[in-house]
Amino acid sequence: MKIMTSHTCNRIACLQPSATVILDAIGEIDRVVACTRYCADVVPEVAEGSRVILADSWTADASQIVAVKPDLVIAAVPYQEKAVGEILKAGARFLGLAPKTLADIYTDIATIAGMVGTLDRGNEVISTMERYINQVRRRVAGAARPRVFCEEWGKPIIASQAWVAELVDAAGGEFIGEPGKRTDSKEIQEADPEIVIAAWCGAGDRVPIEKITADRGWEHTSAALSRRVFCINDELLNTPAPTLLAGLDAIAFAVHPELFPSTKGIRQITTVPASTAEIRSR
Numbered sequence: 687m688k689i690m691t692s693h694t695c696n697r698i699a700c701l702q703p704s705a706t707v708i709l710d711a712i713g714e715i716d717r718v719v720a721c722t723r724y725c726a727d728v729v730p731e732v733a734e735g736s737r738v739i740l741a742d743s744w745t746a747d748a749s750q751i752v753a754v755k756p757d758l759v760i761a762a763v764p765y766q767e768k769a770v771g772e773i774l775k776a777g778a779r780f781l782g783l784a785p786k787t788l789a790d791i792y793t794d795i796a797t798i799a800g801m802v803g804t805l806d807r808g809n810e811v812i813s814t815m816e817r818y819i820n821q822v823r824r825r826v827a828g829a830a831r832p833r834v835f836c837e838e839w840g841k842p843i844i845a846s847q848a849w850v851a852e853l854v855d856a857a858g859g860e861f862i863g864e865p866g867k868r869t870d871s872k873e874i875q876e877a878d879p880e881i882v883i884a885a886w887c888g889a890g891d892r893v894p895i896e897k898i899t900a901d902r903g904w905e906h907t908s909a910a911l912s913r914r915v916f917c918i919n920d921e922l923l924n925t926p927a928p929t930l931l932a933g934l935d936a937i938a939f940a941v942h943p944e945l946f947p948s949t950k951g952i953r954q955i956t957t958v959p960a961s962t963a964e965i966r967s968r
Contacts, residue, residue, distance in 0.1 A: 695801050697758070698717045698757075698758045698759075699756040700722070702725075702743050702761055705761075705927075706728065707925055708928070712807040714804060720739070721740065722742040728927075728929055743763070746761065746772040748773070756776075757779060759773055759780050759781070760783065762785075763784045788819070795928075825945055831860045832941060834854050834882075834937075835877065835882050836854060836923070837884050843868065844866070844868050846885065847865055849930065854937055857941045858938070858941050862877045862879050875902070875903060875907060879907060879909045880908045882895075883918055884918075891919045891920075896955050896957070914940065917953045918936045
């Protein structure tokens with residue numbers, strides 16, 4: 687059911703890619719009149735036409751927002767207190783998202799769909815995500831559960847969010863560490879992950895996995911010795927939206943390549959790098 691009335695939001699400014707992905711998934715991308723340059727990384731269509739490019743949730747500018755005359759501004763963590771003030775100053779209705787789990791993401795989808803009058807479509811998208819994740823979970827039932835460390839940032843090392851831990855679990859892995867929390871290289875080395883996945887926020891596919899393996903002294907971990915250190919495109923794991931299904935495909939291949947095919951958005955080390963200490967001692 688699609689409703690276009692004065693009670694629904696028809697001019698939306700998206701300050702976070704996840705909101706843009708959700709609106710695209712529910713068939714309402716035409717309502718987006720402005721977004722950030724990062725939104726085009728996940729929904730290329732928004733780079734076309736007359737959409738205005740805005741500062742993101744971290745650096746929001748009230749004058750930019752006011753200029754596009756939105757009736758809804760959607761932002762998400764992380765954002766600075768000053769940025770929130772700028773958004774509120776613009777005077778438009780404001781929806782701030784702060785998901786941590788898959789359940790939170792489903793709620794965000796339903797909320798956005800409700801605000802544009804397409805709740806039925808939102809529920810369909812949620813059901814599709816749940817079915818897909820459960821299909822992967824059933825496929826790995828009874829398989830070995832290797833230890834997986836997944837990080838969203840490298841300096842300092844920060845473990846990926848709880849929704850990524852849930853995807854690792856669904857793909858048949860055992861997530862190491864506390865989701866979303868800072869850790870250190872020694873702690874991870876002692877946990878001896880069998881698989882390491884790096885998906886740094888804003889880095890795309892450019893995480894230098896060979897270098898960080900060497901610099902952190904992880905060359906003797908099970909993951910490095912078996913060459914199971916991976917970079918997964920940032921937007922596939924750090925965009926809390928239906929994009930996560932492509933992220934799950936990548937994780938599933940990393941964890942159980944015998945059950946799942948290789949897919950786009952994942953890169954693997956090809957050699958075991960020598961540690962920085964070993965190189966200096968030569």
